[in-house]
Amino acid sequence: MALLEIEDKNITHLIGYGSPQANSLLSLAALAKIKGWQLEFYVDRIPDWLKDNPIGNYRIALELGAEVIAVSKLTDEPIHPHDYIQAKKLGEGYLYVPEGGRSPIAEQGVAKLAEEILDWVQSMQVENVCVALPSGTGTTALFLHKHLKAHGIEVLTCPCVGGKDYLVQQFEELGESCFPTVLEAPSKHHFGKLYLHDYQTWKALLEQTGVEFDLLYDPLMWRCLSEWLPENKDKSLLYVHQGGIIGNESMVPRYQRKYGE
Known part of the structure; x- marks a missing residue:
């Protein structure tokens, strides 16, 4: 609800992380679609079978325009998606939501x-x-x-x-x-x-x-x-x-x- 009611025209991207089948992935993808934002959702990895045959939350999130990014493809070092996002140092226009919505908002x-x-x-x-x-x-x-x-x-x-x-x-x-x-x-x-x-x-x-x-x-x-x-x-x-x-x-x-x- 807090995210839906944000009226900040500078925001262009919504950033989250979790599993490629997380309920939050689908929810954030729908939210981003409504708000006109691009969702970047970071995961550890995406199984090849899921890439070849999208199903469940992953399938609909992609249909809604979400970008699901496997951290394991971005670096040779083992790193948790949360830590990867923190190291990325998000700039202006990026809105970050912790996994599971664990936030005062x-x-x-x-x-x-x-x-x-x-x-x-x-x-x-x-x-x-x-x-x-x-x-x-x-x-x-x-x-x-x-x-x-x-x-x-x-x-x-x-x-x-x-x-x-x-x-x-x-x-x-x-x-x-x-x-x-x-x-x-x-x-x-x-x-x-x-x-x-x-x-x-x-x-x-x-x-x-x-x-x-x-x-x-x-x-x-x-x-x-x-x-x-x-x-x-x-x-x-x-x-x-x-x-x-x-x-x-x-x-x-x-x-x-x-x-x-």
């Missing part, structure tokens, strides 16, 4: 989301509301908690990248000291790795609700909630869908190759 849009949640809770007269969503960088969960805690609404999250300690560290980097409730998975979970129980949870949700969820973040949060819900039957759960449906274009075939239908 994210608060503006998340505050608006909190406002919409409060309006819904009041109009529906729902009591004992808890808001749940998974965390990558945890930025959304953190700022939602900041803007909902005064209204007695608890925010629940779970770490999808690293563990609880790493997630709290990311909260602290945003300068906050009061954090949402962090639920942890019953077993070790590595980001991007395929887990049969995640796929089964995703399929069960689709069958039971008719709602297609993202396959990278949502199943882990729902697995955490399956243990939380029986102990909190007096609560009304409001789940924040993570988007990322285009990413399923590549995730579903990965699961099917590994586990079958």
